[in-house]
Amino acid sequence: MRIFGDCLRADIVTRIQQEGSGSTMRHLSILLLPLFLLLLAFPVSGGRYNDDFDDGEDLADFDDNDFAEFEDMSDDAVPEAGTAPPPARGSPSLRPDEDEDENEATVELEDGQDGFDDSDAQDQDIYSKYDQEEFEGIGDMEKTGHPMKDPLIIHTVPAHLQNSWESYYMEILMVTGLLAYIMNYIIGKNKNSRLAQSWFNSHRELLESNFALVGDDGTSKDAVSTGKLNQENEHIYNLWCSGRVCCEGMLIQLKFLKRQDLLNVLARMMRPTCDQVQIKVTLNDEDMDTFVFAVGTKKAMGRLQKELQDLSEFCGDKPKSGAKFGLPDSLAILTEMGEVTDGVMDNKMVHYITNHADKIESIHFSDQFSGPKVMQEEGQPLKLPETKKTLLFTFNVPGMGNTSPKDMDALLPLMNMVIYSIDKVKKLRLNREGKMKADRNRARVEENFLKQTHAQRQEAAQTRREEKKRAEKERIMNEEDPERQRRLEEAAQRREQKKIEKKQMKMKQIKVKAM
């Protein structure tokens, strides 16, 4: 059909050309124009459905430009490096003998390649072949570029196109790591929670018999015992007890290891630490006499002496051994004066400490407790920090990390010791000498502090004075009325004069005194 159409076209064209001008010619051409257009449309539309034609064998011979691409690719396509065989729509022309299946084209693939080829390369092929047909001279030049058969390079399929998920092993590793982290989080959280609960269960009776309020989170309207721990973190639990003679209140912090964090678990495998129970008893002013005392492991004492404000100021000496009282060698004592140690270390206390020395990290009694040393930007704080009469206890849970809930019962005697200490401190009073020494110590510390900050306080006072002067000057300048301005200026000048005179008088007095 196509051939017929084209033949017709060719005939018409030649006829038109031969007959030249003339009205008949013109009429004929007008009549034939729509027919011509119609016939033209046919091959164009038919050309798209390449699969539909039956006479595939003739195509190889047909010399039209539309089919040139298929014709020439039979020569050059196969040895070309990396190019896949033409897609399905082009293959029938390559293998005309295999065109038994009418519409479907068989595609023979080379090894290692899937059916999808580089369409860009194929386009280039088409165009180069097209050029060869149109421009004969260039065709020869091009052909010299292609004669040698490039070796077949079989590219590996990119990993993301491979259908195996083994290539994603890194991702699988990552996800497995995340799952392991989540599992560890859940297990660690549960373990910590169980430990806290077992501690509370074993201590509940003792606490409830000693304190009116056991467990308070500070948010409820009435002061009613909640009877449970506050969970601050997945590894820190708080308990506030209050309502007892001799003390304001007691804050117990269960500081467990971070079992919920896998990184921490791995770090602890290299450097084992243990769970801690920290108890802080705050006292009223009348509940405690003025002294500072601490006992604990040597390492803890060294560290606390450096860190804490009160221990560094009042207990200047190095930690002493407690052998005099029968304490084991692992423990050391920091004290303000010997009398205090004698007072605190009575038989029962010594008994408690020696029996549970492995669980005691530090015990610290102080009337000047203000927390760790604070370093501010100005160098020193301008005011003495607030102090509070406090008893601090830090206990290590036995087990060194591998604690089970049963180990919490071992801490019960230590809680007894805490209660005993509260009552004892209330009764402990220094004798007159001791009191005098203590007062002198405190005065000394305050003086030191004031001296150190003297320069700073002077500076602060200076800046304040300058500020005042400047403010006054500004006021004078802003004064609209020149009269008032003048008067204010005069007043300021008089004040200045007076100050200078006063200073001179002082200097004179000092000179006289010195003489």
Add this chain to the structure above:
Amino acid sequence: MSSNNMADPRRQNKILRYKPPTTETNPTLEDPTPDYMNLLGMIFSMCGLMLKLKWCAWIAVYCSFISFANSRSSEDTKQMMSSFMLSISAVVMSYLQNPQPMSPPW
């Protein structure tokens, strides 16, 4: 345990309410881990998104998990969720843009 006097030491009238300790007075006692991890997570997820680095995005996911595990209960869950979502989105975007599997550095 019991002391010699049988009097009940509890005093109802001496009850003091619990006041959570202020953190301005002792900033050193606070654990900075969750804040650092949060920040790291955000930085890594931004790197992963902008520079299309897959390993950055995965590290960001880990950082946000660690930050969540170490966080205090008083902390805002919205912050945690936002950093978590950001890191997940970084991972997803890196894979959408480039579905190739991650290559190990060795």
